[in-house]
Amino acid sequence: MPLIQVKDLRVGYNVYEGLLKVLDGINFFVERKEKVGIIGESACGKTTAMKAIMRILAKNSVLMGGKILYDGNDILRMNDTQFTEIRRKKFSMIFQDPSAALNPVFTIRQQFYDIIRYSSNQRMTKDMIHERAVELLKQAALPEPERILDSYPFQLSGGMKQRVNIAMALVSANELLIADEPGTALDVTIEDQILRLLKKIVEERRISIILISHALGTIKHFVDRIYVMYAGTIVESGPTEKVFKNPKHPYTQLLIDSVPKLTGEGVPEGIPGIVPSYLNPPHGCRFVTRCPYAMQVCKEKVPPSYEVEQLHYASCFLYDNGENGKDE
Amino acid sequence: MPLVFSMTTEKMERMSEPILIVENVKKYFNTARGIIKAVDGVSFFVNQGEVFGVVGESGSGKTTLGNMVVGIYTPTSGKIIYKGQDIAKHAKERPKWLKKDIQIVFQNPASSLNPRRTIRQTLEVPLKVHMPSSNIAERVDKLLEMVDLPPEFAERYPDELGGGEKQLVAIARALATEPSFVVLDEPTSALDVSVQGKIIKILMNLKKRLNLSYMFITHNLSLMSNVADRVAIMYLGKVRELAETRDFFLNPMHPYTRMLLSSIPVITDEEEKLKPKRIESMGEIAGALNIPPGCSFHPRCPFVMDVCRSVDPPLNELAPAHFCSCHLYTTSNNAYDKYKK
Ligand SMILES: Nc1ncnc2c1ncn2[C@@H]1O[C@H](COP(=O)(O)OP(=O)(O)OP(=O)(O)O)[C@@H](O)[C@H]1O
Ligand SMILES: Nc1ncnc2c1ncn2[C@@H]1O[C@H](COP(=O)(O)OP(=O)(O)OP(=O)(O)O)[C@@H](O)[C@H]1O
Ligand SMILES: [Mg+2]
Ligand SMILES: [Mg+2]
Numbered sequence: 001m002p003l004i005q006v007k008d009l010r011v012g013y014n015v016y017e018g019l020l021k022v023l024d025g026i027n028f029f030v031e032r033k034e035k036v037g038i039i040g041e042s043a044c045g046k047t048t049a050m051k052a053i054m055r056i057l058a059k060n061s062v063l064m065g066g067k068i069l070y071d072g073n074d075i076l077r078m079n080d081t082q083f084t085e086i087r088r089k090k091f092s093m094i095f096q097d098p099s100a101a102l103n104p105v106f107t108i109r110q111q112f113y114d115i116i117r118y119s120s121n122q123r124m125t126k127d128m129i130h131e132r133a134v135e136l137l138k139q140a141a142l143p144e145p146e147r148i149l150d151s152y153p154f155q156l157s158g159g160m161k162q163r164v165n166i167a168m169a170l171v172s173a174n175e176l177l178i179a180d181e182p183g184t185a186l187d188v189t190i191e192d193q194i195l196r197l198l199k200k201i202v203e204e205r206r207i208s209i210i211l212i213s214h215a216l217g218t219i220k221h222f223v224d225r226i227y228v229m230y231a232g233t234i235v236e237s238g239p240t241e242k243v244f245k246n247p248k249h250p251y252t253q254l255l256i257d258s259v260p261k262l263t264g265e266g267v268p269e270g271i272p273g274i275v276p277s278y279l280n281p282p283h284g285c286r287f288v289t290r291c292p293y294a295m296q297v298c299k300e301k302v303p304p305s306y307e308v309e310q311l312h313y314a315s316c317f318l319y320d321n322g323e324n325g326k327d328e
Numbered sequence: 329m330p331l332v333f334s335m336t337t338e339k340m341e342r343m344s345e346p347i348l349i350v351e352n353v354k355k356y357f358n359t360a361r362g363i364i365k366a367v368d369g370v371s372f373f374v375n376q377g378e379v380f381g382v383v384g385e386s387g388s389g390k391t392t393l394g395n396m397v398v399g400i401y402t403p404t405s406g407k408i409i410y411k412g413q414d415i416a417k418h419a420k421e422r423p424k425w426l427k428k429d430i431q432i433v434f435q436n437p438a439s440s441l442n443p444r445r446t447i448r449q450t451l452e453v454p455l456k457v458h459m460p461s462s463n464i465a466e467r468v469d470k471l472l473e474m475v476d477l478p479p480e481f482a483e484r485y486p487d488e489l490g491g492g493e494k495q496l497v498a499i500a501r502a503l504a505t506e507p508s509f510v511v512l513d514e515p516t517s518a519l520d521v522s523v524q525g526k527i528i529k530i531l532m533n534l535k536k537r538l539n540l541s542y543m544f545i546t547h548n549l550s551l552m553s554n555v556a557d558r559v560a561i562m563y564l565g566k567v568r569e570l571a572e573t574r575d576f577f578l579n580p581m582h583p584y585t586r587m588l589l590s591s592i593p594v595i596t597d598e599e600e601k602l603k604p605k606r607i608e609s610m611g612e613i614a615g616a617l618n619i620p621p622g623c624s625f626h627p628r629c630p631f632v633m634d635v636c637r638s639v640d641p642p643l644n645e646l647a648p649a650h651f652c653s654c655h656l657y658t659t660s661n662n663a664y665d666k667y668k669k
Contacts (some may be wrong), residue, residue, distance in 0.1 A: 015488045042523045043490025058487075099439045143387075143615030147361050155359070158435045158514065159386025159547075184517045185435070187385045187547040188591045190613070214520035217593030244595065258522045259550075259595060270525035275490075 002029040009066035020278035024232045030208050037219040038212045040229030046212045050178050090175040094182045098161035102153040109149040119172040140167040141193045158185040177209045228252045231286040238312030248314035346373035353406030364616045366392040368565035379542045381556030388562040390545045394511040398432045428458045431502040432511040437494035441486040448482040454504040471500040492523035511543045564624040571650040581652040583629050
């Protein structure tokens with residue numbers, strides 16, 4: 001049984017103009033000890049899906065359906081005491097926006113000590129807590145841990161805040177670590193170091209990781225399997241090598257083409273067309289408005305997931321060969 | 329365009345004074361644990377119409393440097409000369425035309441917009457201060473159009489926008505006052521590649537159309553190789569290499585630069601071939617509170633020599649317009665040549 005299995009998850013947000021229907025029935029799973037990656041355009045719902053797993057969705061969110069099974073139990077229907085145990089000792093998340101994840105009016109020391117205390121089983125002395133904090137900051141490639149602990153968030157650079165966040169997330173990651181863009185504010189040498197650290201932690205603690213990154217190069221080198229999201233849907237999934245070598249969904253193909261290359265002159269212009277509004281998303285495939293291969297059926301029906309090669313799935317009618325695709 | 333015309337404009341550009349000259353600028357912060365040398369003697373210039381790229385490790389002082397140019401911080405010492413005037417002071421003491429003329433797009437789109445203001449209200453603030461006589465409502469619409477956002481976005485709140493859209497609003501806000509110089513602090517690092525491409529295209533078009541100059545801060549080297557005219561690389565508060573972009577990527581000199589270039593995660597085999605031979609990141613990473621003596625990179629440098637531990641190398645011009653601060657090029661030895669591809 002997978003560690004996490006998300007089934008037909010639907011999440012929306014209430015805004016002034018109405019309901020934004022963001023996640024449109026997504027399915028994915030994470031095996032124990034597996035490294036899974038999620039890629040996809042800004043605003044496609046990656047963070048929303050992760051926040052659903054952590055049960056920290058915004059107040060204006062609406063859960064419209066679906067399940068998130070953890071060892072067979074639905075996280076979304078657990079009571080608070082049950083879930084608090086998970087949050088204290090099992091799951092943790094590195095947040096995309098490190099400034100928003102840190103409280104501006106407390107020092108890093110105050111915030112870090114609280115987290116260590118909260119997640120610990122036994123009573124820890126102040127010295128033990130301090131030692132643990134320093135060790136984690138050092139592991140996260142941060143110099144001068146004492147100075148960092150004394151600082152308020154505004155006294156740290158963007159990348160330093162991000163590494164503080166990573167160190168804090170390591171405290172309670174004993175089964176699942178969600179890393180939402182952990183490298184965005186870091187230079188490549190430090191990002192490299194952080195990814196090696198995450199890999200080591202995942203292996204040593206025998207835990208699973210979900211890595212979200214816009215840096216396709218990073219994803220390619222880190223994860224075992226990837227999911228590609230577009231506008232609140234999962235359009236492709238499969239073993240990393242296969243998806244990069246042989247991308248099947250038109251969106252994945254265009255996404256890989258729009259990475260600026262070391263070899264090329266000029267930044268690729270991205271995918272033409274506009275992302276559909278979540279207020280009135282298309283009825284059929286959500287990519288239909290930008291897809292160079294759009295057909296009539298794409299406007300009418302939601303494409304099921306087709307197995308295009310072994311363990312490699314694409315939700316696209318181009319791969320409909322008469323047999324019915326299956327919903328994973 | 330007739331050849332003669334393009335040649336003369338190019339020549340004129342080269343002859344004109346740089347729009348910004350930064351001279352031996354320092355910024356030290358006093359804290360309970362000691363002095364943090366965030367920027368420690370940095371010099372460079374930016375030509376009119378140029379994209380000047382700043383890359384460097386996290387915590388090397390890039391944001392602090394950008395903040396001094398816009399006047400969020402006052403330098404501890406040094407000169408910042410903009411259009412011929414020394415402007416090394418806080419924004420509060422700067423004349424109004426100057427505040428209008430230099431703008432910044434912050435590292436983090438999410439936290440740089442006020443969540444309680446609609447996009448229209450956000451864009452109105454600089455307009456009311458700097459161009460009170462203009463038709464403000466019309467100007468807001470124009471600004472949104474300039475960054476390719478639909479007009480109905482004006483009435484939305486930041487929470488209701490995606491990350492890329494927020495960054496476009498931040499760019500529109502920076503352009504509201506019709507500046508001529510914009511500091512772009514990691515304008516796309518929080519965004520995915522397809523949105524990044526769109527934003528870069530918009531930024532480059534605006535630069536041409538409005539005759540802007542950019543100081544472009546990023547740690548994304550692939551992006552840098554595609555947008556900047558010249559690149560400076562910073563390490564613990566100092567510039568360690570400065571060159572024209574082509575040169576910088578074809579002939580990187582400083583070991584840190586080579587380390588950066590060799591660790592870029594790429595997705596194609598052709599790119600893999602372009603990268604220098606891999607240099608593993610090793611050693612303790614130092615901080616700005618206890619900067620290592622001599623060359624501050626020496627604890628992580630695979631080519632370290634005795635002299636590096638005590639003497640800080642100067643920034644020398646080793647090839648035309650290619651500056652590098654490293655003892656490998658000032659002492660006679662061939663340790664480095666062995667590692668060259
Ligand atoms: N609290 C909220 N209220 C209204 N809309 C929201 C809220 N949170 C997110 N959204 C919207 O939901 C969509 C999905 O957002 P989400 O943050 O999950 O995207 P993402 O894939 O993580 O994007 P990015 O790559 O930019 O981080 C976006 O259009 C976003 O504007
Ligand atoms: N207000 C402040 N008080 C004390 N120290 C500060 C302050 N602002 C910055 N620093 C320190 O100055 C150094 C440089 O920070 P800066 O934000 O300029 O780095 P950066 O190059 O932009 O890094 P990043 O790529 O991570 O954003 C860091 O060590 C930081 O902790
Ligand atoms: Mg996100
Ligand atoms: Mg910065």
